[in-house]
Amino acid sequence: MLNRWQDFAEHEGGGQPLDIAAEMYQLTLCIVGKTLFNIDLRDGASDFEQAFLRVNRLYAEYFYAPFPPLNVPIPRNRRLQAAIRSLNEVVDTIINERRRQNRDKGDLLSMLLMARDEETGQGMNEQQVHDEVMTMLMAGHETVATSLTWTLYLLSQHPDVEQRFHVELDEVLGGNMPTVEHIAKLSYTQMVFEEALRLYPPAWLFGRKAIADDEIRGYHIPANSMIFISPYCTHRHPAFWESPEVFDPERFSPERSVNRPSFAYFPFAGGPRLCIGNIFAMMEAKLVLATIAQRYRLRLLPGHPVEYEAMLNLRPRHGMLMTLQHKSSTP
Numbered sequence: 001m002l003n004r005w006q007d008f009a010e011h012e013g014g015g016q017p018l019d020i021a022a023e024m025y026q027l028t029l030c031i032v033g034k035t036l037f038n039i040d041l042r043d044g045a046s047d048f049e050q051a052f053l054r055v056n057r058l059y060a061e062y063f064y065a066p067f068p069p070l071n072v073p074i075p076r077n078r079r080l081q082a083a084i085r086s087l088n089e090v091v092d093t094i095i096n097e098r099r100r101q102n103r104d105k106g107d108l109l110s111m112l113l114m115a116r117d118e119e120t121g122q123g124m125n126e127q128q129v130h131d132e133v134m135t136m137l138m139a140g141h142e143t144v145a146t147s148l149t150w151t152l153y154l155l156s157q158h159p160d161v162e163q164r165f166h167v168e169l170d171e172v173l174g175g176n177m178p179t180v181e182h183i184a185k186l187s188y189t190q191m192v193f194e195e196a197l198r199l200y201p202p203a204w205l206f207g208r209k210a211i212a213d214d215e216i217r218g219y220h221i222p223a224n225s226m227i228f229i230s231p232y233c234t235h236r237h238p239a240f241w242e243s244p245e246v247f248d249p250e251r252f253s254p255e256r257s258v259n260r261p262s263f264a265y266f267p268f269a270g271g272p273r274l275c276i277g278n279i280f281a282m283m284e285a286k287l288v289l290a291t292i293a294q295r296y297r298l299r300l301l302p303g304h305p306v307e308y309e310a311m312l313n314l315r316p317r318h319g320m321l322m323t324l325q326h327k328s329s330t331p
């Protein structure tokens, strides 16, 4: 990806703009494909992404106006079903190909295919394997892509933070590409990413269903009702955060985090359904940010509108057009 970016960086007149949001979607989809399923999604990444985006948009529309139900064949529902079919085809191709090879590749897909229930000894049926793979592809890429996009945007808007980030990279990496050994040492990079997740939590809203009648601070919660919880609101709540709208990675330093209630910050949810990929995501984000920054500084294209769109994830509504500068040619 960085080699391909070279053409954009060297464009006459100082860099041709690139939609960093689209770049991050494709990158994170390829990463999840390679790391979990040992497949190269590079060629199909943009088709998958288009179908994924359609599903995302149509689901979000349905979520805000859930009528008529999804099984009524109105145009919106037909479009949604068609987009879901495209996603299903990608997932089926991945699974069928592996079944055909009939080999243990030591990755998540092989683990899913070989998993046996401890009590019954049974494996997963077709639908279960399909759903697991789909969940991982869906949950494992867009969240990371949007948070990386917001982080790169925030860095471009805060030169002092960007400068410190580069100082850490120079100290820890000394000009080399980051590897897994460097991850623990990139503590400021981690704070930058955590702060971006605070301001722009990809999963900005999620729900829980009450299994019984309950009461929360005087509010009666009837059994079976849906309760929505928003990290976006809590992350910007002045009761928990000083100057909540300000981008300030230092608030995640150990000293300043010590007295914060644990659920003032929950970009990965919490409890038994905590995001299963949270450590993976943190590691991936630090490596990607450090790798990009070893070669380029990104600048928002002047005049590009930055707004968010609250779909299943908090996406940049107009993408993120940025120009690239070689790191060596910038102060």
Ligand code: HEM
Binding pocket: 032, 135, 136, 139, 140, 141, 143, 144, 147, 201, 202, 203, 206, 207, 267, 268, 269, 272, 273, 274, 275, 276, 277, 278, 280, 281
């Ligand atoms: C910055 C990146 C990420 C964020 C902000 C994020 C956020 C979340 C949140 C909030 C949930 C809980 C949703 C709910 O309970 O309704 C969740 C669940 C989940 N996430 Fe992530 N996630 C991220 C990255 C990943 C990655 C990289 C993977 C896989 C490699 C992943 C896989 C999953 C799965 C499988 C679940 C469902 C877990 C369950 O229900 O037991 N996530 N994620």
